[in-house]
Amino acid sequence: LVQDIEGANAALEAAGWVDSNGDGARDKDGVELKILYQTSTNAVRQKAQALIQQWWGEIGVVTELKNIDAGVFFGPSDNADSLGRFYADVQMFTNGPETTDPENYLAGWRCGENGENIANLASKYLGNNTERWCSPEYDAMFAELQGTVEPAARAALAAELNDMLVQNYVMIPLIFR
Secondary structure, eight states, X not given: OOOOHHHHHHHHHHXXXXXXXXXXXXXXXXXXXXXXXXXXXXXXXXXXXXXXXXXXXHTTOEEEEEEEOHHHHTSOTTXXXXXXXOOSSEEEOOOOOSSSSOHHHHGGGOOOTTSTTBOSGGGTTOOSBTTOOOOHHHHHHHHHHHTOOOHHHHHHHHHHHHHHHHHTTSOOOOOOO
């Protein structure tokens, strides 16, 4: 993709987000466009946060950065600052498949029939789906992946599932480590 600050500004204007008082922050119906962006404390993550904060500032989005000790962020879900709680607008962490077959990795975004995979109070924030995204289409395609044994067909389904996550902004790939 190509970064397009002008296009982003135009899209926000068209959606009614304007800087009504000239302070550099967009607002709409009296609500300021403000994002809380959290991650664990790590030099690469803090640099990425600062850069994204700068870019969002260029389009009038106020961005508050929150850095959380890794032991807390990746720790038990009984802490409000843990990854599973996701009490922010955006959070950053590194993940990916641990094997050449991404089935277990892609399972993290299933919703389940009754939302049983969602990290929430009812599940004590232990569900794998920390983004709390639900898509019956994704769940159905994931079930198809589970029943597919032919390698090329599995790879094609995995790519489609990944594309669904990215195209729906469930995850935004930033850094390839």
